[in-house]
Amino acid sequence: MSFTLVFVPPHQDETATWPQRLAEAVPGLRVLRPDTAEEAAAALHEADAAYGALPEELLAHADRLRWLQAPQAGPPAGFYHPKLIEHPAVVTNMRDTYTDHVATHTMALVLALARGLPRYVREQARSNWAPDWNPDSVLALAESTALIVGVGAIGKAAGRMLAAFGTRVIGVDARRTGPVDGFAEVLPAENLDDELGKADLVIITVPHTPETEGMFDAERLARFRTGARLVNVGRGPTLRLDALTEALAAGRLAGAALDVFETEPLPADHPLWTRPDVLITPHVAGAGPHAEERRFAVLAENVKRFAAGDRLINVVDKAHWH
Numbered sequence: 001m002s003f004t005l006v007f008v009p010p011h012q013d014e015t016a017t018w019p020q021r022l023a024e025a026v027p028g029l030r031v032l033r034p035d036t037a038e039e040a041a042a043a044l045h046e047a048d049a050a051y052g053a054l055p056e057e058l059l060a061h062a063d064r065l066r067w068l069q070a071p072q073a074g075p076p077a078g079f080y081h082p083k084l085i086e087h088p089a090v091v092t093n094m095r096d097t098y099t100d101h102v103a104t105h106t107m108a109l110v111l112a113l114a115r116g117l118p119r120y121v122r123e124q125a126r127s128n129w130a131p132d133w134n135p136d137s138v139l140a141l142a143e144s145t146a147l148i149v150g151v152g153a154i155g156k157a158a159g160r161m162l163a164a165f166g167t168r169v170i171g172v173d174a175r176r177t178g179p180v181d182g183f184a185e186v187l188p189a190e191n192l193d194d195e196l197g198k199a200d201l202v203i204i205t206v207p208h209t210p211e212t213e214g215m216f217d218a219e220r221l222a223r224f225r226t227g228a229r230l231v232n233v234g235r236g237p238t239l240r241l242d243a244l245t246e247a248l249a250a251g252r253l254a255g256a257a258l259d260v261f262e263t264e265p266l267p268a269d270h271p272l273w274t275r276p277d278v279l280i281t282p283h284v285a286g287a288g289p290h291a292e293e294r295r296f297a298v299l300a301e302n303v304k305r306f307a308a309g310d311r312l313i314n315v316v317d318k319a320h321w322h
Contacts, residue, residue: 001307002028006043008052009035012071014292015051018299025300026307049306051299056083065089067306069299070316073097074207074235080321091316092302094295096153101288103157106203106233109257109279110146110162113201113229114139118255118279139200139229139254142166147199150206150234151176151186158203158233159183170195174211196223201231207322208235218243227254233285236260245271248278259285 007019011033019031032047034040037058044050044061051069054062055078066089070079073095084091112118116137123130146162148155151171159169163182171178171186172195178186187195196202202224206212216232216239224230230253232239241262247253255277264283272278302312316322 001309002030003048003307004030004032004046005049005051005303006040006047007031007033008040008044008050008054008058009037011035018296021296022300022303026303028307029303049303053079054084056081059083059087062087062089067092067302067312069302070094071295074322077208077237080316080318085318090312091318092298092312092314093316093322094298095314095322097294097298098286098288098291099153099157101291102154102205102233102285103161104288105259105281105285106154106158106205106231107161109231109233109259109281110141110201110203110229112279113231113255113257114141118257119276121279122276136227144168144200145170145198146201146203147172147195148183148203148205149192150204151180151183152205152207154233155203155205156180156182158205167201170199193220193223196220197225199225199228201229204230204232204238205234206238208237209321211320212238214238214240216240216243218246221247221252224253226252229254230256231258232256233259236262236264236283241266241270241272245275248272248275253277255279257281259283 019033023029023031032043034043040058041061044058045063047062047065049067050065052071054068068089068091070091070093073093116132142165145168148159148169148171151173155171159171160182162169169183171180171183172189172192173186174189176186177188180186221243244256248256257279259281260283298314305312
């Protein structure tokens with residue numbers, strides 16, 4: 001089947017060779033890569049498929065669009081606007097292209113919290129020898145329970161790694177229930193509040209959706225076990241930072257490690273930067289080798305499937321953003 005695919009600007013340098021590679025791989029494929037919004041609007045009139053984001057003003061020009069490939073696993077807020085949700089086009093995303101990187105980063109954050117590294121890093125910066133032999137400052141993973149909120153690809157991988165340390169791993173998920181390798185149990189999402197008070201470690205991996213936005217607010221953080229530790233590698237808007245700051249200041253939590261934030265970049269004057277019980281990484285959990293080729297592989301596979309009239313991979317429930 002002949003069809004037209006439009007790469008929507010702004011473009012990333014890594015995708016510069018993709019149009020030619022795709023055209024060579026799929027007979028009958030025509031690829032357009034306009035440079036401006038005006039050129040994109042004109043190109044979209046001919047588009048059967050598109051790669052990138054389509055805000056409402058551009059989507060209005062996509063008269064024959066049947067498929068949109070999102071460039072990320074979890075596109076930024078506003079990607080799934082009401083007009084796109086109503087549009088008949090199928091949306092696919094890039095999920096599971098960096099699961100190994102995020103899961104490894106998650107374990108790095110967990111181990112750092114478990115051994116008190118955030119404080120030691122600050123002491124190192126001051127050339128200060130300050131050992132802490134208080135046993136309560138260490139989280140013994142083999143004697144702990146971890147609650148993973150969101151048992152998708154990343155949550156499953158992190159759970160398997162934690163289980164290897166002897167941790168009892170519980171999962172809660174809106175779509176999946178057990179059994180899952182490495183998990184003692186996987187429970188429905190409505191069990192979340194009951195499980196929070198039983199966990200020594202809570203790891204958030206859920207995507208940003210209408211249902212998860214702000215799900216970890218002051219009320220929910222108050223359900224945590226006193227002295228629990230929190231890790232967020234999912235999406236920033238799921239966790240209210242003011243509520244987290246208050247919970248840490250009140251001593252209800254022993255520490256937090258965050259890779260994603262409600263506001264990005266995290267403002268320079270935010271109190272989380274200077275807390276000795278907090279570790280911050282700047283939304284880099286997905287960093288690692290092979291990212292470009294993995295993303296191209298998803299797009300290429302879907303281009304071939306679209307041309308053949310087959311079911312696409314990584315199809316999104318647009319109303320729920322994932």
